[in-house]
Amino acid sequence: MSKKVKYYYDTENLAYHKIKPKKAKSLGYAALFLVASALFGFLCFVVLLNTPYFETPKDKAQARQIENLKLNYKILDKKMDELDAVLANVEDRDNNIYRVYFNNAPLSQMPKKKGIITNERFKELLSSNNEQLVSNTTQRVDQISQRLAIQSKSLDEILKLAKAKEKFLGSIPAIQPVKNEQLKRMASGYGYRSDPFTKARKMHKGMDFTAPTGTPVFATGDGVIERADNTASGFGNHIVIRHGYGYETLYAHLSRYNKRVGQRVNRGDIIGFVGSTGRSEAPHCHYEVHKNGNAINPLNFYYGNISAVEYTAIAKLATQENQSLD
Template identity: 55%
Template sequence: MAKVKYYYDSDTLSYRKIELRKRDKFRKMMVFVVASAMMGGLIVFFMYQFVESPKQKVLKRELENMKLHYELLEKKMAQAEEVLDGIQKRDNNIYRTYFEANPIPEEQRKAGFGGVNRYKSMEGFDNSQMIINARRDLDILSKQLYVQSKSLDEIIDLAKDKEELLASIPAIQPVSKQDLTRMASGFGWRLDPFTKARKRHKGMDFTSPRGTPVYATGNGKVLRADSNSSGYGKHIRIDHGFGYITLYGHLSKYNVKRGQKVKRGDLIGYVGSTGRSQAPHLHYEVRYNKQQVNPINFYYGDLSPQEFQEMLKMASQEGQSLD
């Protein structure tokens, strides 16, 4: 029940009931309506800012899930780029060199996209930069894959008339690839196991048990199978033609003789520790036009891109050789 208000009338010396005019009643009602609207607006604003609706929660989860997928995508693209980089290096340094084709310039392989903004439609959103970066990396990777694919098509054409060359060039590991950790020392500067001085290691060392089979890495003819070369102990040299010679040192015994023709994968001897050797292992060299070259570039017929990257990592570690 509404309260009745009175005022004191000094003329009549009595209390009189206050009668509100319609205009005053309307003004009070409007004040109440405006105040209620403002209060309601504040409540809605507060809930919108600090209380998530079910739909907002769903959208938030979808956004977090999308960010996670983009992070995984970026990692996968980085891995793909690493593998592709190894293939590109082998393409320039091995395949194209074999067939006397000019290497593809780095700026051509790694070129981006100039001119018009290809990603303008993706701008203006909360996560625009993340999406643009992922799309740009994917586009660049796709372009590099296209360039590499065209290069390999060219190599295939060149190889059609050079089957003999491909069969002769060293292309596999001289020992089994079952355990890559057997690669003990790579090509380059290493510590001499006897003098402890830095010395240029002209091949790769594979630690293996005495008697482990050793295989020819390409077709050719046995030049030597003897122990008449200082330091190598019992060793084999194979002339593959086209300027390539491979050497297999510190053997325990031979399975071929001088003048014998061999094919890639033939058993030619067994691991030992003869000559200047600290422990049973195979010392393997590749010589091109009488110059020692890094054998790691000649396993393209035996290793996957991932295995090649793992061996490349181990071979780059500078430590002590075994001979």
């Protein structure tokens, strides 16, 4: 199809003349068209880039990374659930077993499981696309860390209590001063007995273990030798052990000593030997237990080295109101 030719009418010459288009104007139109087309194409490209229907390889890689991170966070969250359950079990045992055993108050300053973390602390996380997931996980990690710190301090305290308890249990008198296989008989127990010299009925504050002269006498609990002399009236050669916690034990009528004043002894150490020194009728070890300065029945403390049958037999003999040996 041929291009249309345009004419204009010349009124002065009364004639039609052909209109010739200017080249510059044509070029301007062409340039304007090209610019408009380029701008439109750029806008369309930008719109496509921001639609889910057009993804670059970089976008796809980032999407895969995000999905992997979400999966990892879910796995981490599951592991934290398991850790939380284990920690709750430890806390329960700490409060209801360990602290009860050591007669100690339960932990009172435990962090709450919700609401202890402020958004201000994690504000750098709140700008991400998955801020809720990241923030929740980070908060849980922080909560567990706080609970672990408290539990660690508590277990350190329990360890100190256990060591103190071990020391306490070791210090309490718990065995006989003379072994059963070397014991001739239980001559007299705690309570009112007949005095062998005056025949008067008086309080016997200990137990008399009859054995041959030279039979070993054992410390009945851990402690320190406080006395080892013969200056106390009637006891002859005797030893006093200070165990701590208000406990003291006395071993009288010894033939000789095996420890000196100030020495630390452990339960079962030989501290001396049976004799008949002082106010004594026959070789034996007179044994007393004192708590806070008051004599108490030693029979209540023989649980460390005798059976129930042996304890019953000794208890039966010790309760008989016979004559003491000192």
